[in-house]
Amino acid sequence: MTLMTKLYGAVAALALSAGAAIAEPALIYDLGGKFDKSFNEAAFNGAQRWAEETGGKYLEIEIQSEAQREQALRRFAEAGANPVITTGFAIASAIEEVAPDYPETKFVNIDGFLPEIPDNVQMIAFQEHQGSYLVGMMAAMASESGTVGFIGGMDVPLIRHFGCGYAQGAKAVNPDIEIIANMTGTTPAAWNDPVKGSELAQAQISQGADVIYAAAGGTGVGVLQTAADADILSIGVDSNQNHLHPGKVLTSMLKRVDVAVYNAMSQGENIETGTSITLGLEEDGVGVAIDENNESLVTDEMMTAVQDARQKIIDGEIEVVSYYANDSCPALSF
Amino acid sequence: MDFLTLLQVLDSTVRLATPLLLACLAGLFSERAGIFDIGLEGKMLAAAFFSAAIASITGDVWMGLGAGIAASLALSVLHGLASITFRGNQLISGVAINFLAAGLTVLIAQDWFSQGGRTPSLIGAGRFEAIILPGAQSLAGIPLVGPIYSELISGHSVLVYVAFAMVPLTWWLLYRTRFGLRLRAVGEAPEAVDTAGISVVGLRYVAVGICGILCGVAGAYLATALQAGFVKDMTAGRGFIALAALIFAKWRPWYALYACLLFGLLQAVALRYQNIDLGAFVVPVQFMDALPYILTVVILAGFVGKAIPPRAGGEPYVKER
Numbered sequence: 001m002t003l004m005t006k007l008y009g010a011v012a013a014l015a016l017s018a019g020a021a022i023a024e025p026a027l028i029y030d031l032g033g034k035f036d037k038s039f040n041e042a043a044f045n046g047a048q049r050w051a052e053e054t055g056g057k058y059l060e061i062e063i064q065s066e067a068q069r070e071q072a073l074r075r076f077a078e079a080g081a082n083p084v085i086t087t088g089f090a091i092a093s094a095i096e097e098v099a100p101d102y103p104e105t106k107f108v109n110i111d112g113f114l115p116e117i118p119d120n121v122q123m124i125a126f127q128e129h130q131g132s133y134l135v136g137m138m139a140a141m142a143s144e145s146g147t148v149g150f151i152g153g154m155d156v157p158l159i160r161h162f163g164c165g166y167a168q169g170a171k172a173v174n175p176d177i178e179i180i181a182n183m184t185g186t187t188p189a190a191w192n193d194p195v196k197g198s199e200l201a202q203a204q205i206s207q208g209a210d211v212i213y214a215a216a217g218g219t220g221v222g223v224l225q226t227a228a229d230a231d232i233l234s235i236g237v238d239s240n241q242n243h244l245h246p247g248k249v250l251t252s253m254l255k256r257v258d259v260a261v262y263n264a265m266s267q268g269e270n271i272e273t274g275t276s277i278t279l280g281l282e283e284d285g286v287g288v289a290i291d292e293n294n295e296s297l298v299t300d301e302m303m304t305a306v307q308d309a310r311q312k313i314i315d316g317e318i319e320v321v322s323y324y325a326n327d328s329c330p331a332l333s334f
Numbered sequence: 335m336d337f338l339t340l341l342q343v344l345d346s347t348v349r350l351a352t353p354l355l356l357a358c359l360a361g362l363f364s365e366r367a368g369i370f371d372i373g374l375e376g377k378m379l380a381a382a383f384f385s386a387a388i389a390s391i392t393g394d395v396w397m398g399l400g401a402g403i404a405a406s407l408a409l410s411v412l413h414g415l416a417s418i419t420f421r422g423n424q425l426i427s428g429v430a431i432n433f434l435a436a437g438l439t440v441l442i443a444q445d446w447f448s449q450g451g452r453t454p455s456l457i458g459a460g461r462f463e464a465i466i467l468p469g470a471q472s473l474a475g476i477p478l479v480g481p482i483y484s485e486l487i488s489g490h491s492v493l494v495y496v497a498f499a500m501v502p503l504t505w506w507l508l509y510r511t512r513f514g515l516r517l518r519a520v521g522e523a524p525e526a527v528d529t530a531g532i533s534v535v536g537l538r539y540v541a542v543g544i545c546g547i548l549c550g551v552a553g554a555y556l557a558t559a560l561q562a563g564f565v566k567d568m569t570a571g572r573g574f575i576a577l578a579a580l581i582f583a584k585w586r587p588w589y590a591l592y593a594c595l596l597f598g599l600l601q602a603v604a605l606r607y608q609n610i611d612l613g614a615f616v617v618p619v620q621f622m623d624a625l626p627y628i629l630t631v632v633i634l635a636g637f638v639g640k641a642i643p644p645r646a647g648g649e650p651y652v653k654e655r
Binding site: 033034035036037041155182183185186189192193194195196198199200202203206218221222225229244 | 339342346349350353440444449450451452455556560561562563565566567568570571572601602605606619620623
C-alpha cells in the first residue's frame, strides 16, 4: 500500500512539473518508422532542425501497431505536449476521436483527411501529384525504351495519388509511353518489404521499364537497389534519396514534410487550427531534388522542361488531375 | 503469356521460394521432434541483421553467413532452454523470440551504424553473387532446354542451390538414418524413445539446433543475396508463410518443397500481374496474396486429406517417476 501511495505521489509530482514547464511539441511517427529514409525521416529531420535552432526539446514516439495510435495521442495530450504533430493518413480517424477530449491541446496531422476538422486540429495536405508530375516528365525524357515503372507501397488512395500524377507527367512528354504500375501489398507490412520491392522492380525491368519511381517507404530501398544493380534509373521519394546510389537515381520527388514539421513546431501553441492547409509547388512543399549525385543524369533539356511545367502548374495553365477528385486516374488504371 | 515471360515468372518463383523453403525445412526438423516453433520469423530476422552487419564490417559475405547462423542458433538455444529444459509453453517462447528479434535488430543496428536501424549497403565481396553454371552461355542457344538451363537453373546465388539440396538431404536424414527415426519418434512418442534409453532432451536440442542453422541461412539469403543490406522487419511475415507451407506439406520434406514452390509461384504471379483478367472475371491481386493462407485453412479444415501434426508436438516431455 505504501509503495502504491509513493508511486502515485511520484506520478502526481511528475505531472505537476510537466504542467509547469513550457509545453513541448510532440511528434508521432507512422508505422514506416522514424528512419525509413523517406517520409517519417523527413519529419524527424524537420524536428531536429527546430530543436537545434531553438534549443527546444520535443517528445517523440514510433508506434508499433495500429492500436497504439490513440494511446500515443492521449499520452502526449495528457503529458501536456502542445502541439501534437502526427505523420501519416491512418492516424486521422484517431485524432478525430481524441481531439474533442483535449480542447486545450492542438493536433497537427500530415497527409490525413477528415471530412470535418475539429477546432483544435490542423490538417496538412501535400500536392504530391504536382511533384510526381514533374518526376514523371523526367522519367519519360530519360527513358529510352518508352516504358517507365511505378512501384507503390501499401495500396491506398494516397499512393495512387502519387502514381496518377507521375503517369500524367510521363504522358505529357510522350503520349505513347507505357506505364507499368504495381503496389507492394495491402497491409502496413508493404512499407517495409524490400525483397518484394526488388522482385517487383525485376518484373518491371523484364517488361521493358528503364526508369522506376518508388513511392513505397522502406520497400523503395529494395527497388532502388535492384535498379542500380540492373543499371537502370530509379526515382526516390519524400526525402532526397539521390545519395543512396549516386549516378543511378535520376532524381527524388521531394515532399517537404520536414518544412511542415519545422513550421508547426515553430508556431507552437499559436498554430492555426480548425483548418487544412495544402502545400504544393507554389509553396515549395513538393519538388524535384537536384544535387551533385544526379546532376550528370539531368540534361539541360530536362531542367528547362521541368522549370517550365512547374511555372505552368503554379499559374494554372497545366492542370494535374488529382486522384482524390473522383477516385480515378485519367492516365493510369490501377 | 510467352515462353520468356513464363521463364521470368518461374525465375522469380525460385528466388521467392528459397527463403520459404529453408525456413520450412527448419520448422520441419523442430516440429517433427515435438517442438512447435513460431519463432522462425524472429530467427530469420536476427540472422538477416547479423549477416548483413558482419558482412558490411568485414567485407566478407561468408563471415556474414557465419554470424547470421550463430545469431539464429543463439535464439534457438533460448527457445530450447525455455521449452525443453524449463518446459515452458512453446508458442509463447516463439512469440517472445519474434518480438525480441524485431526490437533488438533495429536497436543494435542504430547503435552500430547510426543509419536508422539499417545496415550500410553491401558491395563487392560483401554480397552473394549469382553463380553462372558451367556451359550456361554456350547452351543458351538450344531451343527450349537452353533458356531453361541458362535463365532458370543457372544464375542464382549459392544459397539457392544449398536450399534445394537440403530437400533430399532432409528426406534421407529423416527416413533413412537411425538419427531420423529417433527424431521422428521423439515427436510422436517421446516415452518410447526414453524407454529405449535415448535422451529425449538431447534429441530435441539437436533438432532445434538444426532449425536454427537453417533459419540462419534463410535470413542471410534475404539480407546478403536477395538484398544488399538489412532493413527493419525485412522478413515481412515470411516465417509465418513458411509455417503455413509446413502444415500444407503435412510435415514432409518433398511436399515442403512443392508447397514452398507453389507459394512462391503465387507470389511471383501476384507480383508480375496486378490483376489477372480471366475473361469472365478479374482476379484481384489481393486474392493472390491471400491464397497461401486460404489454402492452408482449407487443408487444416480437412478438405484435402487431414493434416495431423506430430502427436507429442507442443508438449514438454516429463519423465514419469
